[in-house]
Amino acid sequence: MDLHERAERLAKLMEERLDIRGEGLATKTRRAGRRIPRWVRRELDVLVEALERVDHPKLAQQVDYARIETGTRRAEGWLENVDAWDRRKSVLIHWLAGNAMNILIVIAIALALMGWRGLI
Template identity: 70%
Template sequence: MDLQDRAETLARLMEERLDIRGPDLAAKTRRARRRVPRWLRRELMALVQALEYSRHPKFAARIDHARIETGARRAQNWLEQVDATDRRKSLVIHWLAGNAFNVLVVIGLAVGVMAWRGLI
């Protein structure tokens, strides 16, 4: 599998599994930020840089294909293990839990102010 095919596969997986939109792998990697581990961003950026180097004949010789292939394989394995539905479900649960906590804090403050003013 050449670099371009590998990049397209990883970009498709990022869109399917992590809901990251973008025109290419470079844009999706920049948008991923905290959704992916740091080592994965590093490997993806190495692949993006290798793609840029492959367009120039002198720089193409500097590409470490073994490292890029190993990193791309690790990235693909990680992305294939991500469960998109579980990720979405946990995002909704965390959002609801945060809002429930905020409502409880506001109610507690309101009761505290009412008690302080002697209304309770």
């Protein structure tokens, strides 16, 4: 499997598992932000840099294919183990918990004001 096919596979996994849209691996890696660990981002950056060099005849000699092979295998393994449903569920739970806390604070302030004004 050449570098372009690996990049396509990783970009597809990022779109399926992490819901990251964009064109190409470089854009998706940049947009991923904190959704992926630092070491995965580092490995993907190495692959993106290699993709830029591999098309140039003299710069292609500088590409370390062994490091890219191990790095992409590790990144692909991490991306395959991401459970998209569990990630979406936890995002929804955190959003609901934050909103519930805000509603409780507003109710507590309203009750405190009503008590202070003598309406309760």
